[in-house]
Amino acid sequence: MTFALPDPATEFGARVARRLREDMIAWVTSVDHAGTPQPAPVWFLWDDDAVLFYSRPNAKRLERLRANPRTSLNLNDEGLGKDVIVLTGTLTEEPGVRPAHEHAAFVEKYGELATATFGTTEKFSELYSVPLVLHPERLRGH
Structure with missing residues (x-):
């Protein structure tokens, strides 16, 4: 069965689609060697039917995700436990994907922030x- 977002004609589906487009930070959770979840904030891009983000090559997160590619991506709630959105799935390294600065949609979303933060x-x-x-x-939320 192929994954699909909830129907955008519904309130929940519209909210999920909007947040995947507009939210600036998501939390990717990997699991360390002891089985402890290790959430980390990432800049992300919803790209058709998947989530793209970039990692430092020496990040501990990358090592953990290589060992166990099952992961979750959580969007922040509104502060009181509402508007929760969690995607679960499998992570892959995609060396054929353009670098962030050459990815037009990524630059549109994060270009100003990347310039302010990294020069x-x-x-x-x-x-x-x-x-x-x-x-x-899988997606869950409310």
Whole structure:
């Protein structure tokens, strides 16, 4: 069965689609060698039917995700436990994906922030050079 977002004609489906487009931070959770969940904030891009984000090549998160590609991506709630959105699925490294500074949609969403934080989008791409894609299999939320 292929994953699909909830119907955008519904209130929940419209909210999920909007948040995947507009939210700036998501939390990707990997599991360490002791089985402890290790959430980490990432800049992300909803790209058709998957979530793209970039990692530093020396990040502990990357090592953990290589060992266990099953992961979750959580969007922040509104502060009181409402508007929860969690995607679960399998993560893959995607070396064929363009670097962040060459990915038009990523630059549109994060270009200003990348420049303010790292000096240039190219510098962000240099530091966060490993493209990762979460292939969702399930969504839950309310």
